[in-house]
Amino acid sequence: MSALATAYVDSKTMLRRNMVHAKRYPAMTFSMILMPIVLLLVFNYVFGGALGASTGRYIDYLTPGMMLIIPAYMIAGVAVSMCTDMTKGIVNRFRTMHISQSSILTGQVVGSWIQGMLGVAAMTGVAVLAGFRPSASPVEWLAAIGLIGLVFFALNWLGVAFGLVAQTPESASNMPMPILLLPFLGSGLVPTDTMPAGVRHFAEYQPFTPITETLRGLLMGTEIGNNGIMALAWCTGIAVLGFCWSTSLFRRRAD
Template structure:
């Protein structure tokens, strides 16, 4: 077996470990998946009547694409806490003495979070369809939308890994992703940016979640995408690169 093959096998083992942890301790997973769904229901049924004017149509059709981005944002807290738990409870030191690829622990967390997040996104789509969401997307557009969401999950997860590595304890790690969790609320996911005050509107238009929201909305609802698709992919690739190199650099220093 080659070095790459061993690394892939070790990563698969770590993935099974993380999925088993998620199965045995489902509270964190349910929290990061159910909370965005609760927010979807809250905004649609409590605020939907008042906010429908800004959407120019059926509010659930406007709301759902933006709410789908909540799960990639919320999953960062789960990943950061899991990484911090591993690093503060000595499991990394045990792995260091074993003949395994050291980076496989990080890869297992990232892939495990990706699987959980995509299942959560699928669950939100089902809930949205049950309460009136009516997308016009064909199969190719659905695949493209889920592909973009997967890219975002991958990128944010690597950032969350870095946060978990530098956190002194799991409690601190749970708070560090808060700015990422807030970003979907400060974009075009809930209301159009043209309804916002000037300063907030400028921030909303240039932060990553707005082009991502507009791209997902365009794919699912047929609205104009423009250059938002290219900008979204660039954001995902850039965030993934920063998160990956930052996390692996920290991890190498901690395992020397």
Template sequence: MATLSYAARDSRTMLRRNLKKALRYPSLTVTVVAMPVVMLLLFNYVFGSALGTGISGLPTGSGEYIDYLAPGIILMAATSGALTAAISVCADKTEGIVNRFRTMPISRASFLTGHVVGTVIQTMLSITLVIGIALLMGFRPTATPVEWIAAIGLLALLTLALTWLSAGIGLVAKNVETASNIPMPMTLLPFVGSAIVPTESMPTGLRWFAEYQPFTPIIETLRGLWLGTEIGSSAVIALAWCVALALVGYVWARRTFKAGAQR
């Protein structure tokens, strides 16, 4: 019990450190929010008329492309936000802070826990801002309070999973530039899914990839929760992907951090 208490205390200290650091250097957080907002504006106002015309049965029946687009771009806010963990972890490693922490009488788990929890908090705030902007642009969910809670919970679980993966990337990257580039496919992968257009409109090979990659069932689940479209088996598949990614990321990051301490 005492060990768990010390670990929780040290993790809270690391969390405060990372949140204060984010407040002092907000440029990364602003960039993370700006990317999905720019994509939302670009695809809705520039390409929306052309893309929306080709999509039959838009979610709410309003005929507005923003209703189809918003869930995928909101998910993009989660993928973009999680990447900041790779950058912040790698920065601490290359600046020598990690080695200093290892010489101090603190819980070994607290360093990664502080980074991961701090990134999840920042990312969820970013997601809230993107949802607010989507609503201002005309996004009109029909979800009940329970469905809203389920959608936010799914986004939080996805953010946690991707943040653990990003923390592992930050530990193995040699510099901050590499740490920022390696996870970039995670940000772009939703576009090769159902975020912008239905997978049915894609060529056969690309359609197969789009339907079986992790983000498509998550997007379809969010779309179903918010807008009442058919979810089917997407919810189970989405949860399975999130849990699997979280476990892989957690185990990999913890083992990588432990291996670094033994060198």
């Protein structure tokens, strides 16, 4: 069997392990998915009346931004899971086996990706019940799903790197905190032109704003402009950074 085929088979095994682990210990997955859904409902029903004056139907404006909070929250779960495996010695046991070492990381990334995408589907269903009415065509829906999947893929690799850097699961859960705040400091909740100058400049140039505007444009038909290119560039850059950083850390800790 070739090295590529071995890596594929071993990655499937590690993916199955991570999915079984998530099924047996669902508390963290549920909390990472449930909290953004609760925030969606809170912002819509508590602040929607006040904020709707500047955005139109607030649930339509809010939902695309809240979809991106799930990958931001999931990064903490990825980091904790990876750090737990490292500190409990299971990774050292895997290294003694005849398996592809990259599959350990790949299984973690893909497993969290599947959980996160299911979470976005759940949030979309809740949003529709709350009044969300997207105008996207089937092609635009596919593009939106692809963009969300790319965001998950990029941030999951970054989460793996955080988990490898951290010395304890507790510190791993705290390291992604700045990323958790980024969706709230962009255009996900309110238009950036309503913000004070300093905050507005930060919001306009951080990665979640072009991603949010691209997703909102695909789902609601608003103007995308150059946000699509910027969104893809940010996702690609974060994915490359996370992949290179995590694989380098993993090899270094094997020495």
